[in-house]
Amino acid sequence: MTRYQVKFLRPGVSFTKPVYIDPSNMLAAANVLVTQSDLDRLNKWKIDEVLSDGEPVYASKKDEAEFLDGQQKLDIENLKKDLKSLVRAKPAFQNLTLATEVVLKNFYERVNANNNPESNNIRVKAEEITNLISDTPLSVALIPAYIVETDTYKHVVACSMYSVRLGLALDFSRPKIVELVFSILMMDVGMLKVPDSVLAKTTKLNETELQMIHAHPVHGYQALTQIAKIKNSLASVALQHHEHFDGSGYPRKIKGAEMAEYSRVASIIDSFVAIISRKPYRKNRLPYDAMKELLTLGIYRYDPVYLKSLLDTLAIYPLGSIVELSEGSTGMVVAAMKGKPMRPLVWILRDAKNQRPPKPDFVHLLYSTDKFISKAKFAEDAGLNLDVEYEQLMKQLA
Secondary structure, three states: OEEEEHHHOOOOOEEOOOEEEEOOEEEEOOOOOOOHHHHHHHHHOOOOEEEEOOOEEOOOHHHHHHHHHHHHHHHHHHHHHHHHHHHHHHHHHHHHHHHHHHHHHHHHHHHHOOOOOOOHHHHHHHHHHHHHHHHOHHHHHHHHHHOOOOOHHHHHHHHHHHHHHHHHHOOOOHHHHHHHHHHHHOOOHHHHHOOHHHHOOOOOOOHHHHHHHHHHHHHHHHHHHHOOOOOHHHHHHHHHOOOOOOOOOOOOOOOHHHOOHHHHHHHHHHHHHHHHOOEOOEOOOOHHHHHHHHHHHHHHHOOHHHHHHHHHHHOOOOOOOEEEEOOOOEEEEEEOOOOOOOOOEEEEEEOOOOOOOOOOEEEEOOOOOOOOEEEEEOOHHHOOOHHHHHHHHHHHHO
16 A cells, blocks of 8 residues: 555545555545544544555645645655665675575585585575565665676575565565565575586577476475475475466466465566576576566466566566666666556666766656656666765765
């Protein structure tokens, strides 16, 4: 649900869907006017915001303008805080990803050698990843740079981080998200059965090599259940993360509700991360290309509810994307607007004259209807060093 600030509401506003004080207490039904007594009651109870999946319908143009201006300013102020949190979380992100790779490598190799693998350390990392992304959701903007030079361990770490964002969007509980992350971190253990010569091949795989790839989910599931003693509900993610919602995946061609809940999340995230990662046979691709490809295939391959939630939480130009706006400026997508995937909030890094703005500048495309994103690009193609941009931002916000 979208959060709306009570201080910007005026008597006579209504919402196209029910509006709630909290998920279990309704303030007003769809298309029912909010009264002054409703607002007085909210203020008396010190309730600062209400929730709705609908959009506000204003009593007058003046009320609409005041509401939109207030919401836009509030969103930008909150975003400045989020960006500061992101920059401060960068060292933690880097340390956690590296430490998790070390833990995974040890576990995967012990599983492969049948040498008393211990999964407790992976669960600890699953909790730490859940905490990092839950506390600093914008940290996912760091993933595309992290995953450029990919391997099996980086791949599942990136998948696990995106899965936290999707789990939050699906209203999973924290224990459920930790389980989801834990299962995703282990899902590619079967890849150790695939020869390095196959993984590094730069040309099309032959039938035998494809069979090796397609067998890794079965190898992984068997190893997790029989050697690592992981319970079936979690090990099933290793078995099913290449299945498709329409039954066209592998290894068993199951579909729909036959896929476990965590596997349906993993299927989407695994594909997204694979597309933005560099492969031996191609360079890495833009997050925008990955989202566009998922949406093109989504009506067939992925759970449509989960795919829509991913779109709502990341936007069509996913968080961290470098984009060029219609008036010529260049920026980074830093906030998604639920239900409006083409109208995210953009942090302006260079103006139309290719100059860095003297103070933090943002374009809220939900309200700046005269502007739009014209294209996405790689940071290096835009002449940007994002580490420098983050440093400059912290100086500007000091």
